[in-house]
Amino acid sequence: MSLDYPTYDSIMTHAHDRRLREKMYRAWATRSSDLGNNPEWDNSDNIKNILSLRHEAANLVGFKNYADYSLATKMAGSIDEVLTFLQELAARSRAAAEQELSALQDLAGMDLEPWDIAFWLEKYKQAKFSVSNEELRQYFPAGTVISGLFALAARLYDVELVEEDDIAVWHKDARYFSIRNAGGEIIGGFYTDIYARNGKRNGAWIDECISRQDLNGSPVLPVGYLVCNFPPPDDAGLSLLTHDDVVTLFHEFGHMLHHLLTRIDLPSISGINGVPWDAVELPSQFMENFAWSYEVLEKCSAHPESGEPLPRELFDKLEQSRNAGAGLAMLRQLELGLFDFQLHAEYQPGEPVSSLDMLNAVRDEISLLKHPDYDRLPHAFSHIFAGGYAAGYYSYKWAEVLAADAFSAFEDAGIFDPSIALRFRREILEVGGSRDIMQAYIAFRGRKPTIDALLHQNGIQSA
Ligand SMILES: [Zn+2]
Numbered sequence: 001m002s003l004d005y006p007t008y009d010s011i012m013t014h015a016h017d018r019r020l021r022e023k024m025y026r027a028w029a030t031r032s033s034d035l036g037n038n039p040e041w042d043n044s045d046n047i048k049n050i051l052s053l054r055h056e057a058a059n060l061v062g063f064k065n066y067a068d069y070s071l072a073t074k075m076a077g078s079i080d081e082v083l084t085f086l087q088e089l090a091a092r093s094r095a096a097a098e099q100e101l102s103a104l105q106d107l108a109g110m111d112l113e114p115w116d117i118a119f120w121l122e123k124y125k126q127a128k129f130s131v132s133n134e135e136l137r138q139y140f141p142a143g144t145v146i147s148g149l150f151a152l153a154a155r156l157y158d159v160e161l162v163e164e165d166d167i168a169v170w171h172k173d174a175r176y177f178s179i180r181n182a183g184g185e186i187i188g189g190f191y192t193d194i195y196a197r198n199g200k201r202n203g204a205w206i207d208e209c210i211s212r213q214d215l216n217g218s219p220v221l222p223v224g225y226l227v228c229n230f231p232p233p234d235d236a237g238l239s240l241l242t243h244d245d246v247v248t249l250f251h252e253f254g255h256m257l258h259h260l261l262t263r264i265d266l267p268s269i270s271g272i273n274g275v276p277w278d279a280v281e282l283p284s285q286f287m288e289n290f291a292w293s294y295e296v297l298e299k300c301s302a303h304p305e306s307g308e309p310l311p312r313e314l315f316d317k318l319e320q321s322r323n324a325g326a327g328l329a330m331l332r333q334l335e336l337g338l339f340d341f342q343l344h345a346e347y348q349p350g351e352p353v354s355s356l357d358m359l360n361a362v363r364d365e366i367s368l369l370k371h372p373d374y375d376r377l378p379h380a381f382s383h384i385f386a387g388g389y390a391a392g393y394y395s396y397k398w399a400e401v402l403a404a405d406a407f408s409a410f411e412d413a414g415i416f417d418p419s420i421a422l423r424f425r426r427e428i429l430e431v432g433g434s435r436d437i438m439q440a441y442i443a444f445r446g447r448k449p450t451i452d453a454l455l456h457q458n459g460i461q462s463a
Contacts, residue, residue, distance in 0.1 A: 001024070003027060003028060003031055008024060008028050009118070011024045012024065012025070012115065012118040012119060013118045013119060013122050014119070014122065015119070016119075018115070018116070021115040021116070021119060022113070022115045024115070025114060025115035026372075026374060029372070029374065029375045029376060029377065030374055030375075030376050030379075031376070031379060031380040032376075032379045032380050033376035033379035033380075034376070035374055035376060036376075036379075042379075043378075043379040043380070043385070044379065046385070047355050047378055047379065047385060048352065050385055051066075051343065051344070051347055051352060051355075052347075052349065052352065054066040054069075054344065054347075054390065055344075055347045055349060056349075057069075065344060065345055065346075065347055066344040066345075066347065066390065066391050067079050067082075067341060067344040067345035067391040068345075069391075070344065070390060070391035070392050071391070073276060073277070074276045074277055074278045074279075074392065074395070075276040075278045075279045075398070075437045075438060076278055076394070076398060077438075079341075079345050082341055082394050083338070083341065083342075083345075085394065085397075085398065085401075085451070086334050086337050086338050086341070086394055086397070087338075088451060089330065089334055089397060089401075089451055089454075089455075090330075090331060090334045090338075090365075090366050092451070092455055092460070092461060093327050093330040093331055093334070093455070093458075093460050094327075094331070094368075095327075096326070096327030096330075096459075096460040096461070097327030097328045097330065097331045097368055098327075098368060099327070100324075100325055100326075100327050100328050101328060101368050101369075103124065104116075104117065104120040104121060104124055107120060107123060107124055107127070108120045108123075112369070113369070113370075113372075114369050114371055114372075114375075117325075117328065117369070121324065121325045121328075124324060124325075125321050125324050128320075128321075128324070129317050129320050129321040129324070130317070131314070131317040131318050131321050133242050133243070133244075135314065136242060136243050136310075136314065136318065137240040137241060137242045137243075137245075138240060138303055138304070139301040139302065139303055139308075139309065139310040139314075140240060140241040140242070140243070140245070140246055140300065140301055140310075141238055141239065141240055141241075141302065141304055142194065142195075142230055142233075142239040142240075142241055143239075144300060144301060144302045145241055145246055145249060145300045145301070146192075146249070147300075148296065148297075148299040148300030148301070149249065149250060149253055149300060150177075151299060152290060152296055152299070152300075153253070153257065155416055155418075156416065156418070156421035156424075156425075157257070157261065157421060157422070157425050157429075158181070158182045158418070158422070159179055159180060159181060159182070159187075159261075160179070160180045160181075160182070160184075161177050161178070161179055161180075162177060162178050162180060163175060163176070163177050164176050164177065164178050164189070167189075169191065170193075171193065171197075173193060173194070173195045173197070173232075174191055174192065174193040175191065175192050175193075176189060176190070176191050176192075177189060177190055177192070179260050179261075186221065187221060187222075187260065187261070188212065188221045188222040188223060188224075188259075188260040188261075189221070189222075189223050189260075190206075190223060190224040190225060190226055190256055190259075190260065191209075191223075191224070191225040191226070192225070192226045192227075193225065193226075193227050193228075194226070194227070194228040194229075194230050194249070195228075195229070195230055195231070195232040195233065195239060196229035196230065196231065196232055197232060200229065201227075202229055203229065204227065204228040204229065204248045204249075204251075204252050205227055205252065206224055206225065206226045206227070206252050206255045206256050206259065207224065207225060208222065208223070208224045208259055208271065208272070208273075209223040209224060209225060210222060210223040211259075211267035211270050211271055211273060212262050212263075212264065212265070212267070212270045212271060213265055213266065213267040213270060214265035215265070215266075215267075219265070222259055222260050222262060222270070222271055224256055224259045224260065226252050226253065226256050227252075228245070228248060228249060228252065230245050230249075236304075238304055240304075243291075243318060246291050246297075246300065247288050247291045247292075249291075250287045250288050250290060250291040251284045251285065251287060251288050252284065253287060254283040254284035254285070254286060254287025254288070255272065255283060255284045257283060257287070257429055258271060258272050258275075258280075258283040258284075258428075258429050258432075259271040259272050261425060261429040261430055262429070262430055262431075262432045263430040263431075264430075264431065264432040264433075264434045266434070268433075269432050269433035269434045270432045270433075270434075271432050272432070273432060273433055274432060274433020274434070275432060275433045275437065276433075276437055277388070277392055277395055278392065278394070278395035278398040278399060279398075279399065279402065279437045279441075280399070281395070281396075281399035281400075281403070282399055282402045282403055282406065282428065283428065283429060284403075285399055285400055285402075285403030285404075286402075286403040286406050286407055286424070288403070289403065289404070289407040289457075290415065292319065292322065293415055294310075294312065294315045295415065295416075296415070297309075297310050297315060298310060322459075323458055323459035323460075326458040326459055326460060327458075327460055328368070330458065330460065331366055331367060331368065332367075333396060333397055334366055334397065335362055335363060335366045335367055336381070336393055337393045337394040337396070337397060338362045338365075338366060338394075339358060339359050339362045339377075339378075340381075340383075340384045340389065340390070340391060340392070340393040340394070341391055341393070341394055342358060342361075342362065343355060343358050343384075344390060344391035345391070346358075355378040356376070356378065359375075359377060359378060397454075400454055401449055401450075401451050401453075401454045402441065402449050404453040404454035404456075404457045405445065405449040405450060405451075405452075405453040405454070406424065406428075406441075406444065406445060406449075407453070407457075408453035408456075408457075409424075409444075409445055423443075423444050424444055427440050427441075427443040427444035428440055428441070428444055
């Protein structure tokens with residue numbers, strides 16, 4: 001077995017042999033470290049060098065440390081604000097996580113180690129909710145989901161999405177749609193290429209082909225592409241999506257709307273450009289929320305044989321299973337966020353604290369589980385050492401809080417309320433990076449975001 005994530009995840013979730021899970025966990029947790037297989041791949045020195053160089057680079061341009069430098073272009077205002085944000089979420093999630101852990105330990109009949117959690121959580125979900133992905137996907141043919149999603153966008157934002165057959169595409173699965181205002185005026189367009197095939201990059205993402213701009217009186221409309229890797233259509237032309245796939249599609253489409261609905265004429269700040277890193281996932285995660293509404297899913301589903309929409313009782317089970325393990329998952333993400341942020345905020349050039357000591361200190365504060373001494377999580381934490389999330393991993397939670405808080409604006413008026421949706425379009429989707437994002441958010445919501453809606457949405461605390 002190889003140490004790629006799908007293999008690791010499958011073993012952790014499904015392998016009945018506890019010793020196998022532990023062996024896999026150990027191999028996973030020591031990747032690229034002094035305890036890994038090959039000293040050549042040990043990242044210990046790389047971690048030290050990267051932290052030292054980042055600190056020096058931040059100093060060179062006048063920042064106290066790399067965390068300060070990172071925040072200069074983000075929505076979060078200060079180191080204290082980020083730390084307080086993460087710590088408050090942790091404090092308010094702790095009781096729920098403790099209850100979840102003890103429910104899992106009751107089911108297992110023993111104390112659980114880190115390599116037991118995913119396995120027993122899966123058993124717990126099967127015992128309690130018995131919702132099957134295979135059963136669900138029978139109701140989500142890709143074409144039906146897309147029509148339902150476009151109808152939702154039309155209803156919320158007063159736009160129309162029209163397929164254009166005369167635009168050249170690169171593959172028979174690719175399609176092109178224009179987006180039009182209520183009066184029929186074309187304001188942009190996008191390609192979709194949603195099925196997996198050999199040689200295509202994995203995952204799901206959007207990007208821009210052209211940004212909206214008008215620099216010299218000849219306006220250019222935005223064009224983007226939306227790519228997924230859903231199961232290719234069978235002989236009957238049918239591709240059935242899991243509910244996870246549906247959520248993914250909504251997510252990416254939320255990014256696409258951000259790109260397409262912009263009214264800004266300067267390309268560097270139109271659409272998704274120039275939007276702070278910790279706020280750029282707001283439109284996408286906001287859109288995900290609609291994929292958890294029965295009223296929306298009813299319009300996105302049709303059984304290929306009966307034509308029936310998703311049955312209500314199946315949706316209810318799906319919704320109940322949504323929050324299983326939410327408290328534990330929350331603590332896990334907060335542990336990573338705090339570790340990353342403190343590591344960069346508290347760096348001292350003369351006597352840098354080791355990344356392992358920092359991790360253990362954070363875990364003592366946050367984690368409910370005892371991790372083995374061999375755990376070398378930092379050595380393979382590529383988001384912060386090889387990607388763009390340095391002193392920014394907290395952004396995932398930050399954006400989730402924004403999205404949940406934004407969505408909760410619909411609570412009283414209903415999720416199709418046109419005046420709230422239109423305000424979201426005007427204040428958030430149209431302004432790109434032209435406006436301070438907190439000011440834009442306050443213009444939409446009437447106040448600053450709070451963490452309550454996310455905790456409520458995760459079933460961690462009632463509203
Ligand atoms: Zn995204």
